[in-house]
Every structure is written in C-alpha cells, then in structure tokens.
Amino acid sequence: MIDTKILKNITVLYAEDELIIQEGITETLNLFEINVICVKNGQEGLSVFKSSDKKIDLILTDIKMPKLDGIGMIEKIREIDKDIPIIITTAHQETSFLMDSIELNISAYVLKPIDIYKLEASLIKAIEAKVLREELIEKNKRLEIEIQKNEEKQQIIETQSRFAAMGEMINMIAHQWRQPLSSIGTASYNLKYKLLSGKFNLETQEGRVEQANFFTNKLDEIEFYVQNLTTTIDDFRNFFKTDKVFVNSTIENPIKNTLKIIQKDLQSNNIELILDFESQNKINIFENEITHVFINILKNAQDKFLDKEIKNAKIEIKTQDIENGVQIEIYDNGGGIAEDDLDIIFEPYFSTKKEKNGTGIGLYMSKVIVEKNHQGKIFAKNTKEGISFFIILYCMI
Ligand SMILES: Nc1ncnc2c1ncn2[C@@H]1O[C@H](COP(=O)(O)OP(=O)(O)OP(=O)(O)O)[C@@H](O)[C@H]1O
Ligand SMILES: [Mg+2]
Numbered sequence: 464m465i466d467t468k469i470l471k472n473i474t475v476l477y478a479e480d481e482l483i484i485q486e487g488i489t490e491t492l493n494l495f496e497i498n499v500i501c502v503k504n505g506q507e508g509l510s511v512f513k514s515s516d517k518k519i520d521l522i523l524t525d526i527k528m529p530k531l532d533g534i535g536m537i538e539k540i541r542e543i544d545k546d547i548p549i550i551i552t553t554a555h556q557e558t559s560f561l562m563d564s565i566e567l568n569i570s571a572y573v574l575k576p577i578d579i580y581k582l583e584a585s586l587i588k589a590i591e592a593k594v595l596r597e598e599l600i601e602k603n604k605r606l607e608i609e610i611q612k613n614e615e616k617q618q619i620i621e622t623q624s625r626f627a628a629m630g631e632m633i634n635m636i637a638h639q640w641r642q643p644l645s646s647i648g649t650a651s652y653n654l655k656y657k658l659l660s661g662k663f664n665l666e667t668q669e670g671r672v673e674q675a676n677f678f679t680n681k682l683d684e685i686e687f688y689v690q691n692l693t694t695t696i697d698d699f700r701n702f703f704k705t706d707k708v709f710v711n712s713t714i715e716n717p718i719k720n721t722l723k724i725i726q727k728d729l730q731s732n733n734i735e736l737i738l739d740f741e742s743q744n745k746i747n748i749f750e751n752e753i754t755h756v757f758i759n760i761l762k763n764a765q766d767k768f769l770d771k772e773i774k775n776a777k778i779e780i781k782t783q784d785i786e787n788g789v790q791i792e793i794y795d796n797g798g799g800i801a802e803d804d805l806d807i808i809f810e811p812y813f814s815t816k817k818e819k820n821g822t823g824i825g826l827y828m829s830k831v832i833v834e835k836n837h838q839g840k841i842f843a844k845n846t847k848e849g850i851s852f853f854i855i856l857y858c859m860i
C-alpha cells in the first residue's frame with residue numbers, strides 16, 4: 464500500500480477541458496485530501512497560476528485544450544517557475560507533443576484513460592522530489608549563512624592578528640630605536656656642550672680646524688643613526704604591506720626579512736640563533752605572510768625562554784629541499800609543550816599566556832597562511848629539550 468500522506472493538503476492546479484474527466488479525477492484527488500483548483504484551458508490555468516493567493520504545489524494538465532494548449536501553458540509557467548512539478552495527462556494519439564515538452568522538465572506523463580494508481584504514484588514521486596529539493600535549498604541557505612558567519616569570524620581574527628602584530632612591532636621598533644636615539648642625544652649634547660663651553664680656540668687656524676672636525680664627526684655620527692632609524696622603519700613598513708602577488712623566491716629571503724625585524728630583540732635577550740640554510744629550491748610565496756609566520760614562531764620561542772628563564776636559550780632554523788618543495792624546521796630548547804596541547808596550539812584563541820594578554824591567534828594565523836594561502840603544511844613536535852615547528856612549502860601550488 465502506497466503512503467499517500469505526503470499528498471495531504473497540497474494544492475494542485477488541474478487543467479482539463481473535458482468536464483467528465485475533470486470531475487472524476489478531482490473526486491479521486493480529493494480522496495487523498497489534495498486541494499484541487501480546476502481550470503478548463505491553458506489560458507485560464509496561466510492566469511490562475513499567476514494570481515492565486517494559495518501556493519500551488521503541482522500542475523496536472525491535459526495537452527489538447529482550447530485557447531492555449533497544455534504545452535503553451537507550461538512554457539509560460541516555466542518562465543516564472545522552473546521547478547514546480549508538472550504532470551501531463553495525454554492520449555496515445557497525442558504523443559507527438561513529447562518532442563516539444565522535452566525541454567520543459569516534466570515530472571511524469573500519465574496516459575488517458577487515467578489509471579488512478581499510476582497517477583497516484585506519479586503524484587507521490589513528483590511531490591517527494593519537490594520536498595527533497597526544497598529541503599536541499601533550505602539546507603544550502605543555512606550552509607551559506609554558516610559560511611558567511613565563518614568568513615566574518617575569520618576576518619575578525621585576521622584583523623585582531625594584524626593589530627596584535629602591530630602592537631608587537633611597535634614594541635620592537637621602540638626597542639630598536641632606543642639605542643640610536645640615545646646616541647643621537649649624546650652626540651647633540653656633546654656638540655652643544657663643546658660649543659657653549661668655548662673649548663675650541665677660534666682665534667687660531669688650528670682651533671677652527673679642530674672645531675670643524677669635531678662637528679663633522681658628530682654630524683656624521685648623527686647621520687649614521689638617523690639612517691639606522693630610517694632603515695628600521697622601512698623594514699617594518701615593508702612587512703606591513705599587504706601581499707598581492709606571489710613571488711618566486713628561495714626561503715632564505717623571508718627568513719632574512721624576519722631576522723631584520725626580530726634579531727636584535729633575540730640578541731638582547733641572550734638567545735643564540737643557529738642558522739643552517741641548505742635549501743636552494745625556489746617556491747611561490749607571499750613573502751610578507753611567510754615572514755609573519757616566522758616572526759610568530761620565533762616570538763613564541765622567545766616568550767617561552769623568558770617565562771622559563773632558560774639559561775642557554777637557542778633557536779635553530781634549518782632549511783632543506785624536499786621533492787618539489789622546501790622544509791623549514793624551527794627548533795627551540797624552551798622545554799616544549801604538554802603533549803595533550805600539541806594538537807590544539809593551532810586552534811584560534813588557544814593560549815597559555817592569558818595573564819600576559821596572549822591572544823592565541825599567532826599560530827592559528829600561521830596555519831591559515833601556510834595551509835590555506837600556500838597549500839603547505841605546518842605542524843609541531845616535542846623534541847628532547849623543546850619543540851620543533853615544521854613548515855613545508857611547495858614549488859608549484
Ligand atoms: N615554542 C613554543 N614552546 C612552547 N609552547 C609554545 C610554543 N609556541 C607556542 N606554544 C603554545 O601555543 C600557544 C599558542 O600560541 P599562539 O602564538 O597561537 O598564541 P600566544 O603566543 O599564546 O598568543 P600571542 O601570539 O597573541 O602572544 C601558546 O600560548 C603556547 O602555549
Ligand atoms: Mg604567539
């Protein structure tokens with residue numbers, strides 16, 4: 464026994480010019496508790512379809528009808544609704560229309576005289592397909608909303624990461640500027656002191672030369688330090704430029720950019736840096752993004768050293784070629800991380816530095832950059848005295 468529950472309360476627009484057939488079929492459809500709107504020809508059918516305030520779920524139509532025939536009506540309806548299920552009732556001698564209706568996405572053809580069981584089965588099949596399609600559309604809509612929400616979330620994280628990076632950069636710039644600024648201060652103080660204290664005997668040629676030499680030396684010194692400040696700013700500004708195009712480069716370039724930015728900080732914290740650059744392969748990268756990844760990893764190592772007050776702190780950066788790519792290993796001897804946490808350090812907002820305002824997005828962004836933007840791989844392993852981060856980038860992506 465077929466389950467006709469799915470037909471209950473649906474609304475069918477039924478076009479048939481032969482009243483006896485129309486009444487008989489309508490009566491049967493009413494038995495399934497289907498609401499039937501009857502029309503006598505295609506033109507009436509079309510105007511009811513356009514103006515009905517009831518949602519029409521299915522169209523059942525004869526072919527040969529006065530004014531506008533079934534095919535004509537379906538063509539017009541398809542311009543408005545390309546999905547509504549349509550069942551055609553047809554007599555044997557009318558089969559030539561089949562060619563015309565091929566493009567019209569018809570759910571079923573039921574031969575006249577109509578076999579009620581066949582009609583019932585066709586109705587159920589067509590409505591089931593409609594329900595499934597509507598569910599799918601609904602699911603897709605929900606999925607799209609989810610995707611959009613995720614994209615928005617991702618954007619927020621990226622902005623946060625940028626701000627966090629800027630904050631760190633400002634700290635590093637301040638740190639790197641301290642020494643040249645204080646040297647400029649000392650040089651200008653010396654200049655002023657010597658000038659005001661009349662140290663040079665300007666009556667003599669020798670005194671005037673001595674003063675000129677002293678001034679030139681001090682001004683050279685100031686110029687040197689100003690140059691130093693400018694270079695620092697350029698390095699940082701370059702880092703903040705958004706990458707628009709891939710560059711074909713060895714991995715050494717972004718590592719060198721990283722070191723320009725962070726090396727002084729590492730040195731002043733007595734962190735030894737061991738570099739072992741073997742890789743020669745050229746890879747396609749967004750250079751600043753990859754620099755960002757290295758900075759995140761090196762900053763994390765430094766945080767760990769400072770937190771644990773590690774004495775012989777060292778970081779090793781090793782690059783080597785692999786088939787069609789490059790592997791970078793960054794090792795630190797800061798003690799590593801709890802084995803349980805290894806899997807989640809790349810999750811957004813996971814941080815063990817909450818009291819120091821760790822955002823927990825450094826490694827997450829690094830993963831996005833390496834795996835999403837470069838189709839590479841990033842992972843971490845605890846080693847004997849610390850942790851190794853591995854990054855794999857490919858030549859062709
Ligand atoms: N070299 C490391 N040694 C030990 N643990 C590490 C190391 N690098 C990362 N971790 C762990 O991974 C966590 C997540 O790192 P991530 O860079 O994403 O955020 P964070 O450093 O905590 O915050 P932020 O980067 O904003 O300062 C850290 O809190 C730390 O627990
Ligand atoms: Mg970090």
